[in-house]
Amino acid sequence: MTTIALEALDLAALLCSRVCHDVISPVGAIVNGLEVLDEEKDPEMRTFALDLIKKSATMASAKLQFCRLAFGAAGSAGASIDTGDAETVTRGLFGDDKIKLDWRAPRILMPKNKVKLILNLCLIAAGTIPRGGTMTVDVEGQGDEAAVRIVAKGNYARVPAGIGALLAGAPEHGTIDAHAIQPFFTGLVAREVGMVATVRSEPEGIVIEGRPVVVETALHQDADAAQPDDGQQDAAQPDAAQPDAADVAMGLADQMRAAAADDLAPASRVAAA
Template sequence: MTTASLDLASLLCSRLCHDLLSPVGALTNGLELLAEEKDPAMREKCFELLEQSARISADKLRFFRLAFGAAGGFGDMVPLSEAQSLVNALVGNNGRIAVNWVLGSDSLPKSAIKILLNLALIGIDALVRGGQLDIGAEAGAEATEIVVRASGTRVAFDPTIGEALEGRQGEGGLSSKTAPAAMVQLIAAQLGGGVQVHATAEALVLGAVLPAAA
């Protein structure tokens, strides 16, 4: 494993920890409140907080297991319904983003699923004020195509993420913010494919084209 690979793995772990910190912290707070609270109504609210935080933590772990990890529970092909379920759960915890799916295949290679999930994650992160996430994927005879479109009011897209998707690093180098994008570019390049990025104030469009054998 190269130093660059170790750095990328470390930054992906940092991103995972960052995203889990909030719901796990809420679990801790809920348990502390439950230990001190005697009022039945307030105890019921504590249980609701614990249930919500546990669900969000589990949803994020399932998402990152396939998006970042080896996901050994899956074969070479992964059902698109699995990716759809993971993204829908992640967005469902947000409450301000609507998701629309257009899927032309039942399954994709694991590498393509990883690209889809990470592009979806980048799109979700860009919709800090809410909006719509459109996701399409299709495996054709010659190529697998994936597209993610995030649209809403004042889409927040960091240019360094776009640079990482295109295989470039800014002055700050790789970071936990750009690590998912760097992984997308690395996977696509290794498979002989490519990634496209187009960003405006109202919409962010991310696409990947991979050889059919990928």
């Protein structure tokens, strides 16, 4: 795979397109509700319009707050973010009944880019359960060895095509568009904080992880060490069964008796003649 590097302007433009795509739907619904209020006199329709405006405004606000932490600066360089704030914006984004969020990560201060990684992994996890389900978010370990683990379960859960290549920074077709920029950006953030982001299907569900590179390398080394090489496999094979000494002696005795019988046979025939 060939890793591609986006120009800063292209990256910014694609991220802006992604944010606009997420926000335009609720904003458009607000505009529609206002038009209904302006034109309709029926109390029932006006009540419906007000309810639409309220729900859409809440949704737009939740998406903007989430995007501010997931994509924006959210503080000065090197700033830390409370994971409780990350939980709040995530619950706001998935506040409907479609996805049930089980947030198990402890409330601690983490570097802002690691919090960005958690939020972006949550977006990827939501994409693996398009018909809804449950999403469990956990942070294992502490400090530089802290790892993010998200398990998504739901009907028709699946790993999106090409997601692994995008996380690795090497899209299959060699190009990035507004639909692919989010997982690509997730991979950039992961590498920035010395982590590797992965998505895989397991019996427990779709597992989305962000693990430190050192830990990831150690896991691969342990797996390789668990597999013996060819020399070890040959040494592990039991030697061929060795014949018992008593059996050898009995075999030699039989051969000697047979040879003696052959030597005596001609003399016996001569005597008989």
